[in-house]
Amino acid sequence: MASRICQKMYELRSSRPHAHRLASLLISVVINLHAFNLFFSQGLSDYLGDSSKVVFKQARELYGDGEYQLALERFEYLLATFPTDRHYTGSMIMASKCRLRLGKYDSAERGLKGLLEQFPQSSYRGVAYILLGDVAFLRGEPLESTLNYLRGFELAERRSDRERACQSFLPLLEKHLTLEELERLSWQHRGKLLGEVFFHKGRRESEAGQSRRAIRSLERFLVLSPGDVKGPQAEKLLEVARKTVTTHLVVGVLAPLSGAFADYGNSMVRGIKLALADKSNPELGQVELAIEDTRGEAVAAALAMRALVQEDEVAAIIGPLRSETAVGVAVNADCHRFPVITPTASEAGIAGLSDYVYQLSPSSESMARGLASYAVRSLKIKEFATLVPDDSHGPKVSTAFKEEVEKSGGKVLKELYYAPGQTDFKEPLGQIREILIDKTKSLWESGELDSSIFFDDRGDTLPPEEWPVYLRGLFILGYPEDLNLITPQVAFSIIKTQLLGLEGFSDLEALRPSRDYVQDAVFCCHFIEDQDDSRWFSFSKKYREKYGESPDWVAALSYDCAKLLLQAFASGAVIPEKVNEYLKKTSTYSGVTGKIKFDKSTGENQGMRIYRIQGNSWQKLK
Structure with missing residues (x-):
C-alpha cells in the first residue's frame, strides 16, 4: 500500500509541480501507515503478551486460593489462545497440577506427557516427571512413581524441586516398595541416587534374611555414595550379614514378578515361602531365598539364572514358570551343572535338555x-x-x-x-x-x-x-x-x-x-484340588491363614518343589551335585499335588492321576 502511494506521489510531483500541499499530506499518510505496520509486527505481540501475563497471574492466584476448577479454565484458555506465548509450558504444568488436584489423573498424565513430547528440552521437564510421580502414586503404582521422582530429581533445575523429589521418593524406598520392586529399580535406574536405592535394597534384604544379596547391595552403596551419613549404618548391617552368610543354604527362585504373568509369579513365591515357614520342616538352620524376576521373558530368565549361579551360590533353583522361558534356563543348568525344578513348565522335552532339569508338571x-x-x-x-x-x-x-x-x-x-x-x-x-x-x-x-x-x-x-x-x-x-x-x-x-x-x-x-x-x-x-485329601486340606488352610485367600495350582506346585528341596537338604544333600543325585532317585515323595517320581530318562514327573466323571464330581481311578 505504501509503495502505491509513493508511486502516486511521484506522478503528482511530475505532472503537477504546484501540488506540494497534497504531496506533504501523502507523505504524512505514509509515515502513519509505517507506524501502523510497526504496531502490528512488533507492538501487537507485546500487547497480547501483557494480556496473557495478566490471565496467567490471575490463574495462579486462583490455584493458590484452592479454586482449582476456575484456575484450570484460565490455564486452558491461555493454552488455546496463546500457543506461542512464553507462559505456554508454564500453563501446561499448572493445568496438569489443577487436574491432579481435581482427581483427573488421566488428563493430568496426558498433559504432562504432551509437554515432555512437545518440549523435550523444557526447563519444566523435571517438574513434569515429579508430577507424573504423583499421578502414579495416587494410582497405587509405587514403582512407577519412584522411577518418575528419580527422573524428576535428575532433570529438575531448581533446588526446591529436587528437594521435593527427594521428599517424595524416600518414603517409597523405605516403606512402600516390595523387595522385588527394589530389585527392579536397582537395574532400571542409573542416576545419581542409585546408591540410595542400593542402601534401602540392602537393608530390606538383610531384614528378609537374604544375607548374600544384602552384602552385595550394601557394598555397592558404599562405593556409589562415599561419605554418606548412612555409611555407618550400612557398615553395621554388613557386619551382621557377613557373620550369618556362611550358615545359610540358598534356594534360587525364577519367577515372573512383573509383566503379564505377575499374578502367577506372586503365587509361586508365596507357595515357596509358605513351604520354608512350615514348622514341620526338619532342623536345617536358615534357608535363604534368592528371587529373580524373569518378567516372563526367555532372555531375562537366562540372565537371571546365570546371576543366581554366579553371585548367589545357590544349592538349587525353582522355576521358571513358563515353558518358553524354561528352555534357556535348562541349557544354562546343563552348562553350570545346577539342579532346576520347574513347577509348571510342561512342554515335552525341556527336562531332556539337561540331566539337571526336572519338570514337576508332566507334559x-x-x-x-x-x-x-x-x-x-x-x-x-x-x-x-x-x-x-x-x-x-x-x-x-x-x-x-x-x-x-x-x-x-x-x-x-x-x-x-x-x-x-x-x-x-x-x-x-x-x-x-x-x-x-x-x-x-x-x-x-x-x-x-x-x-x-x-x-x-x-x-x-x-x-x-x-x-x-x-x-x-x-x-x-x-x-x-x-x-x-x-x-x-x-x-x-x-x-x-x-x-x-x-x-x-x-x-x-x-x-x-x-x-x-x-x-x-x-x-x-496331574492335579485336581481335593478337599478330602488331608495334605491338600492342611496346605490350603495354612495358605489362607497367611495370605487371606485360597491357593491356586501354581502355589501348590511351587510349595511341593520347595518341600522336596528341604527334604533333600535334610538328607545331607546341600551342594548342587548332591541335590541333583537326590532328585534323580526321588520316587516315593508325596506332596499336596500328589506323588512325585521323576523319570530317569526324561526328567518329567510320572506322578499323574486318572479320574472318572460321575455326576457333579469325579472318582479317582489311579
Whole structure:
C-alpha cells in the first residue's frame, strides 16, 4: 500500500509541480501507515503478551486460593489462545497440577506427557516427571512413581524441586516398595541416587534374611555414595550379614514378578515361602531365598539364572514358570551343572535338555501315554480313535497316545483333527462312522449285536446313517469350550463309546453345558484340588491363614518343589551335585499335588492321576 502511494506521489510531483500541499499530506499518510505496520509486527505481540501475563497471574492466584476448577479454565484458555506465548509450558504444568488436584489423573498424565513430547528440552521437564510421580502414586503404582521422582530429581533445575523429589521418593524406598520392586529399580535406574536405592535394597534384604544379596547391595552403596551419613549404618548391617552368610543354604527362585504373568509369579513365591515357614520342616538352620524376576521373558530368565549361579551360590533353583522361558534356563543348568525344578513348565522335552532339569508338571504327551496304557491294560479297550486340534500341539499328543496304545497291544483306527475354533464336527465324526458302519454290519450279521437296535418301532430296518455304531474308546483333546461342542455331537452322531481325555475334562464347572454328555468320561491330569485329601486340606488352610485367600495350582506346585528341596537338604544333600543325585532317585515323595517320581530318562514327573466323571464330581481311578 505504501509503495502505491509513493508511486502516486511521484506522478503528482511530475505532472503537477504546484501540488506540494497534497504531496506533504501523502507523505504524512505514509509515515502513519509505517507506524501502523510497526504496531502490528512488533507492538501487537507485546500487547497480547501483557494480556496473557495478566490471565496467567490471575490463574495462579486462583490455584493458590484452592479454586482449582476456575484456575484450570484460565490455564486452558491461555493454552488455546496463546500457543506461542512464553507462559505456554508454564500453563501446561499448572493445568496438569489443577487436574491432579481435581482427581483427573488421566488428563493430568496426558498433559504432562504432551509437554515432555512437545518440549523435550523444557526447563519444566523435571517438574513434569515429579508430577507424573504423583499421578502414579495416587494410582497405587509405587514403582512407577519412584522411577518418575528419580527422573524428576535428575532433570529438575531448581533446588526446591529436587528437594521435593527427594521428599517424595524416600518414603517409597523405605516403606512402600516390595523387595522385588527394589530389585527392579536397582537395574532400571542409573542416576545419581542409585546408591540410595542400593542402601534401602540392602537393608530390606538383610531384614528378609537374604544375607548374600544384602552384602552385595550394601557394598555397592558404599562405593556409589562415599561419605554418606548412612555409611555407618550400612557398615553395621554388613557386619551382621557377613557373620550369618556362611550358615545359610540358598534356594534360587525364577519367577515372573512383573509383566503379564505377575499374578502367577506372586503365587509361586508365596507357595515357596509358605513351604520354608512350615514348622514341620526338619532342623536345617536358615534357608535363604534368592528371587529373580524373569518378567516372563526367555532372555531375562537366562540372565537371571546365570546371576543366581554366579553371585548367589545357590544349592538349587525353582522355576521358571513358563515353558518358553524354561528352555534357556535348562541349557544354562546343563552348562553350570545346577539342579532346576520347574513347577509348571510342561512342554515335552525341556527336562531332556539337561540331566539337571526336572519338570514337576508332566507334559500332555506323557499324560496321553499314561492314559493310553491305563485304557488298554485296566479298562481292556483295544480299539480307539483320536480327535485333536490341528495345531502345533495336537498331532504330537495324538502320536504319543497312538504309540502307547500300540505298544500296549491295542490299535488306533483313525487319527482325526479339527481346526482351532471349529464349531461343527460333522465331518471328522462322519469319518469315524464310515469306518465303524462296516464293522457294525459284520457284528450284526455274526450275531454279536442285539439285532433290535437296527429296527424302528414299526419293525422296519433303519437306514445305515441312523444305525448306532460302537467304538471302544474315543480320545478327545481340547479345552472345556471345545468339549462342550464336541461331546454332544458325538452323541448326536450315535457313536457309542468310552470318552477319554486329559485336563480339559477336569473343570466340571466349565463343562456344565455338556454335563450329561461327559458322564463316565475317563481322563488323566496331574492335579485336581481335593478337599478330602488331608495334605491338600492342611496346605490350603495354612495358605489362607497367611495370605487371606485360597491357593491356586501354581502355589501348590511351587510349595511341593520347595518341600522336596528341604527334604533333600535334610538328607545331607546341600551342594548342587548332591541335590541333583537326590532328585534323580526321588520316587516315593508325596506332596499336596500328589506323588512325585521323576523319570530317569526324561526328567518329567510320572506322578499323574486318572479320574472318572460321575455326576457333579469325579472318582479317582489311579
